[in-house]
Amino acid sequence: MKFHKYYSYFLKFFRTPKTKIIEFVLYFMKQKIEMVMIQLLIKLKKFNPFTKKIWKKETELDIITRKFEKWTNEKKQKYKIKEFLEPDFIPIEKDTSHCYAIQQVKKEIFEFAKIILERSLTHTILEIGLGYHGGTHIFWKLIFDKVITIEIDMKNIKRFVINENISNRDIFIIGNSNSLEILRKVINKVKSVDVLFIDGNHKYGSVKKIIYCIGI
Numbered sequence: 001m002k003f004h005k006y007y008s009y010f011l012k013f014f015r016t017p018k019t020k021i022i023e024f025v026l027y028f029m030k031q032k033i034e035m036v037m038i039q040l041l042i043k044l045k046k047f048n049p050f051t052k053k054i055w056k057k058e059t060e061l062d063i064i065t066r067k068f069e070k071w072t073n074e075k076k077q078k079y080k081i082k083e084f085l086e087p088d089f090i091p092i093e094k095d096t097s098h099c100y101a102i103q104q105v106k107k108e109i110f111e112f113a114k115i116i117l118e119r120s121l122t123h124t125i126l127e128i129g130l131g132y133h134g135g136t137h138i139f140w141k142l143i144f145d146k147v148i149t150i151e152i153d154m155k156n157i158k159r160f161v162i163n164e165n166i167s168n169r170d171i172f173i174i175g176n177s178n179s180l181e182i183l184r185k186v187i188n189k190v191k192s193v194d195v196l197f198i199d200g201n202h203k204y205g206s207v208k209k210i211i212y213c214i215g216i
């Protein structure tokens, strides 16, 4: 930490075009190494044979909500946070994602799950935006065979992979959902997607692009 502080001071005074290039290359390499490490960790954690039992796919809404509330309650106790968003929650500039186990209104997300189950759309979901604690990814795992999450912030995926149990049913794609290359990765991984849950970039153009490219 201290080294980094002094290093930054040093760079402030001695920054030249050459050091700027070195800095960029080092940053790029650090990001790449971190990405490879996360992918390795995901592969290692997928070996855990007990994961299947803990996060098994359910068909009854009661069981799904009960199991999920157990998870949100554990997060509440551990991190002293709220479980769900308040029904009158208004998104603000300040990021409060770490304050909630899941960034959804309880009644809304449970009603959405009811519709998914009624229509038997439970094979694959594509989610954009894991968030700080990854609440929706955990919830989808109780409903779907496969959960694919695209997340732009590597730190969120790293935290999730370290803290939660993962299996072959989890697919994480690190990157921007606006990128065609990232969306192509989804198409290469699964034949079709039953449900799209877009909770990352909510801009009209971005949402439209995902719907057109994935075409459910």
Ligand SMILES: C[S@@+](CC[C@H](N)C(=O)[O-])C[C@H]1O[C@@H](n2cnc3c(N)ncnc32)[C@H](O)[C@@H]1O
Pocket: 097, 101, 102, 103, 104, 128, 129, 130, 131, 132, 133, 134, 135, 136, 137, 150, 151, 152, 153, 156, 175, 176, 177, 178, 199, 200, 201
């Ligand atoms: C509202 S949070 C998601 C919360 C989560 N779905 C939940 O309910 O617990 C939004 C997340 O989307 C990610 N995000 C924002 N823009 C994105 C993009 N263009 N592509 C991928 N992820 C994005 C952010 O990094 C953040 O983690």
